[in-house]
Amino acid sequence: VSEAIWEYPVRMRRSEPLSREVIVHAAMAYVDEHDLGTLSTRGLAAQLGVTPMALYRYVRNKDELLDAVVEELLARIRLPRRSGTDWRRWLEAIAQSLRRLFVEHPVAISAFARGPVTTPTARRRLEQSVEMLTAAGFTPDEAVKAYAAVHTYTVGFSTLEATRRSNANPRDLAVPVAELDSLHVSIHQFVSDDQFTYGLRALLSGLTPSASV
Amino acid sequence: VSEAIWEYPVRMRRSEPLSREVIVHAAMAYVDEHDLGTLSTRGLAAQLGVTPMALYRYVRNKDELLDAVVEELLARIRLPRRSGTDWRRWLEAIAQSLRRLFVEHPVAISAFARGPVTTPTARRRLEQSVEMLTAAGFTPDEAVKAYAAVHTYTVGFSTLEATRRSNANPRDLAVPVAELDSLHVSIHQFVSDDQFTYGLRALLSGLTPSASV
DNA sequence: ACCTGAACACCGTTCAAGT
DNA sequence: ACCTGAACACCGTTCAAGT
Numbered sequence: 001v002s003e004a005i006w007e008y009p010v011r012m013r014r015s016e017p018l019s020r021e022v023i024v025h026a027a028m029a030y031v032d033e034h035d036l037g038t039l040s041t042r043g044l045a046a047q048l049g050v051t052p053m054a055l056y057r058y059v060r061n062k063d064e065l066l067d068a069v070v071e072e073l074l075a076r077i078r079l080p081r082r083s084g085t086d087w088r089r090w091l092e093a094i095a096q097s098l099r100r101l102f103v104e105h106p107v108a109i110s111a112f113a114r115g116p117v118t119t120p121t122a123r124r125r126l127e128q129s130v131e132m133l134t135a136a137g138f139t140p141d142e143a144v145k146a147y148a149a150v151h152t153y154t155v156g157f158s159t160l161e162a163t164r165r166s167n168a169n170p171r172d173l174a175v176p177v178a179e180l181d182s183l184h185v186s187i188h189q190f191v192s193d194d195q196f197t198y199g200l201r202a203l204l205s206g207l208t209p210s211a212s213v
Numbered sequence: 214v215s216e217a218i219w220e221y222p223v224r225m226r227r228s229e230p231l232s233r234e235v236i237v238h239a240a241m242a243y244v245d246e247h248d249l250g251t252l253s254t255r256g257l258a259a260q261l262g263v264t265p266m267a268l269y270r271y272v273r274n275k276d277e278l279l280d281a282v283v284e285e286l287l288a289r290i291r292l293p294r295r296s297g298t299d300w301r302r303w304l305e306a307i308a309q310s311l312r313r314l315f316v317e318h319p320v321a322i323s324a325f326a327r328g329p330v331t332t333p334t335a336r337r338r339l340e341q342s343v344e345m346l347t348a349a350g351f352t353p354d355e356a357v358k359a360y361a362a363v364h365t366y367t368v369g370f371s372t373l374e375a376t377r378r379s380n381a382n383p384r385d386l387a388v389p390v391a392e393l394d395s396l397h398v399s400i401h402q403f404v405s406d407d408q409f410t411y412g413l414r415a416l417l418s419g420l421t422p423s424a425s426v
Numbered sequence: 427a428c429c430t431g432a433a434c435a436c437c438g439t440t441c442a443a444g445t
Numbered sequence: 446a447c448c449t450g451a452a453c454a455c456c457g458t459t460c461a462a463g464t
Contacts, residue, residue: 017447052438053439057446113372113376152369153369153416156369160365160368160372164329190361190365191365195361195365202416202419206414231429255455255456263429263430267428270427
């Protein structure tokens with residue numbers, strides 16, 4: 001299950017002084033290359049050329065360290081330029097840009113899986129969306145539901161995509177029939193750029209302000 | 214020094230003989246009460262009144278044990294009765310029934326998070342769906358995409374729902390503004406029965422065979 | 427055949443001590 | 446103030462030995 005991740009022969013010979021920033025930075029470097037789940041305090045300490053407990057001067061515990069890493073990951077999210085008043089185009093743009101972040105930095109998904117995201121960017125994303133939707137005739141309540149639907153679809157899709165992509169899934173090999181031959185369906189079709197866009201557009205075209213009915 | 218035997222609550226005093234079935238059964242009992250992630254071979258062995266290595270006679274390793282548990286979890290999924298030819302009603306029914314399973318047995322989500330599910334039930338679910346959709350004018354390819362969209366939405370939603378529900382999320386408390394006061398939006402609204410159904414129906418009404426356009 | 431003891435290579439974390 | 450050593454309570458797993 002777990003391979004040898006850190007080259008334990010200590011590299012970083014303590015040139016830089018230890019600090020919260022240095023620790024989080026090292027954790028980020030690791031997490032970008034590997035995974036949030038395999039990050040260990042001991043491995044991190046070794047990489048920094050220090051005993052595990054040295055870290056505890058700067059972070060209360062592993063959970064706090066993980067939260068710090070997650071914050072850093074979330075800071076990478078940027079809102080696309082807002083142009084025009086086509087709310088469907090806007091919702092599609094933010095959904096696509098969020099997914100692109102997830103594809104490029106799969107570890108960012110863990111940030112969303114850990115709990116609700118309430119960073120400034122996340123809030124501005126919601127606020128701008130609600131603005132456009134209410135302008136289009138949605139009630140505020142409907143607007144939030146519509147936004148939530150798109151957001152959940154995007155994060156949910158990306159979450160499943162990540163597990164299917166990641167590290168040579170054993171079940172694909174173990175189960176002899178990953179395809180339904182009669183239909184020429186591969187389970188891999190379930191997650192792809194096309195499939196994401198297909199579902200997203202279906203969802204978007206199904207969203208309409210009740211007033212317009 | 215190391216003779217400190219941790220006092221596990223060794224209940225089961227080895228009345229039953231050990232077997233693969235007994236082990237998986239015990240793992241299921243644990244997993245229903247606790248979580249798939251906290252299951253340990255050592256704990257399980259202790260619960261069975263046996264040393265950890267006794268298990269290795271019946272399961273190759275922890276991963277194989279986990280797979281066995283997952284299979285058992287998936288066996289709980291039942292297809293709803295198929296009545297009529299309304300494909301939207303059918304897709305909503307299988308989505309709702311799948312989510313209900315997830316709500317009642319949150320641990321079943323891990324089964325889907327571990328990788329693609331290709332059990333007989335999962336395949337029959339897909340096949341029946343494709344049948345109805347093609348009858349309604351979808352091409353086989355479209356039918357699979359439509360099914361996949363609904364399936365991914367359901368599993369994705371449930372995954373996020375589980376992390377938000379579970380064990381008193383710290384971020385809710387840590388982040389002072391979990392609500393956008395101006396909008397009276399709580400992040401909790403994002404996952405609810407209503408929200409699930411709202412998004413599902415939007416998605417369903419957005420799905421149409423291209424031939425009908 | 428079925429299980430155990432001892433060990434190895436890990437984890438997160440605490441506490442007292444060293445500089 | 447900043448870090449270390451030793452320890453505690455865990456992990457999954459292997460290998461040789463006991464019955």
